[in-house]
Amino acid sequence: MTAAASATAPPGQVAGTGWLLDRWSDLLALLGDALGIGMLEYSFMHRALLVGILIGVMAPLIGTFLVHRQLALIGDALAHTAFAGVAVGLFVNAVFDVGVSPYVSAVVVAMLAALCIELISEVTDAYNDVSMAIVLSTGFALGAVLISLNAGGLAVGVNQYLFGNLSTVSRENATILLVLFAVIVGVVAVTYKQLLYVTFDETAARVAGINVPWYNRVMAMLTAMVVVGAMQIMGVILVAAMLVVPVAGAAQLARGFKGALLASVVLAELAVLVGITLSYQYETTAGGTIVLVAVGIYIVAVLAGKVRTRRERPAAGERPD
Template identity: 55%
Template sequence: MEALTLLWLVAPMEWFLADVWGTALDAVAGATGVRVLGFPFMQRAYLAAVCIAVIGPLVGSFLVHREMAMIGDTLAHSAFAGVAVGLFVNATLALSVSPLLTALVVAVLAALLVQALIDYAGAYTDTSLAIVLTGAFAVGSVLVTATDGGIAVGINAYLFGSLATVSRASTGLLLAMSVLVTAVVTVAYRPLAYVTFDEVGARAAGLDVGRYNRLLVVLTAVVVVGSMQIMGVILVAAMLVVPVAAATAVSGFRRSVVAAVLVGQAATLTGTTLSYSYDIAAGGTIALVAVALFVAARVLFLGVR
């Protein structure tokens, strides 16, 4: 039943990828002579980049203003454990489980665990993040070595990101995730913003602060897993933090979110193009472009002041 539900969600996205996005980029490639836009794997990579640049800064804006920027790194390491679980199950039980799905399940559970440690165990935020990060990465490393390194090759693409391994199905899944995350943030924007900037006031106003905290960390887990194939586990937190940091000079929270998304778009599209052109790591290239944009924004802001 879960597989049928997932297929029902992803199939329309795969149709959009092939018949709308692919057709549009084919037309642009034919009109401009930019051949790279006509390659199916680059069409998938560019669509994934656009999605990542929307949902990363969108969710990251709330995290940065709550001083929870490092939760992205924690959940990325948890997603690494989830990928290792999927690959381990496939290798030892001869099954065909999607590592992205196991990564999503593990990352969501880790997100809820982090929030539970903060809410019920009295652990400080950074302590909770450290506990979950190290525990999850330890599980992943144990599973990798438990098969005598047999799944190490398969996990490398998830660690460092890759344009070539972004499949049609995973791009469709990322697009579905992006639509879901954007819709949820749009609907819950006001309470999320209230809890972000005035948690005490939100409690006094009768908002279920715990529910919105859990919602935010689960959304973060979805963003991390969706971004993982291009950015890689090691750098996935960059799109949650760096574009938001670059846009902090923009006045007004809504405008700063829009600015962060625009910075994210510039970073992912430029980084993806450079990665293909020079055959270098996609995640690292995107992160470096994002950092360069952050530095440029800081210099420009100081110059204006």
């Protein structure tokens, strides 16, 4: 982590996350030496793989709830507002010469946007897709305006956030993602039953005394965290795909919510690891490569689901002799 980050972050947090990053790097370096894997010789790949693995858990963990609630597009809306958050961070740094991390500003703006989506729906009785469209267009417009105000410096710096980049995952950014990962997994673990109840039957959840608007806001804010975390290697444009594609593929293979959740994590991890490897080998955009691999896995899952269905139908339709 940079000296500035170390000075501003809590000592326990820096020491803990720094130790984890160092041990992770040592483990991958040993693995690379033992197996002769060239890409594991570089520290930036160690961080990129760590970020990818964490995203492979976070994205389907939240995405499974979103898909079952028919809110798959909220990830896209928050990704565009996260872009505005990045633009805010870059603009403030360029104009006032301060050291604000664009990922920190993206987290703040995306979480505020998540609350706005829920509040617009509650106050105006508009459908969720209407509030998402309003927030999406506002966020992207704000980002575009801020970039145009200082096009010379910001336009170049923003490219890595739009498309993702393996080599730009710094220790500071990896630390931010570790914190987001701990928060997301911890909140879901604590509120799992309530989130599940609200996901499948809001009316019954209200009758049972569950504060439905509160848990809707919690889910929206968790989605914002995932979007910003995944933006490091996926980019703003493609980040929403990791919330949806692995979940859609898992739905073809698994039965039940927990089964689909576990299957989606496995598919997401496979897409991330294969995508990062191909991106390194062929020097392609990380986000695009990961999404293409994820879509390929989805197609295979659909075909496998069709084959399984065809095999089960005759058995279900058999008549006793």
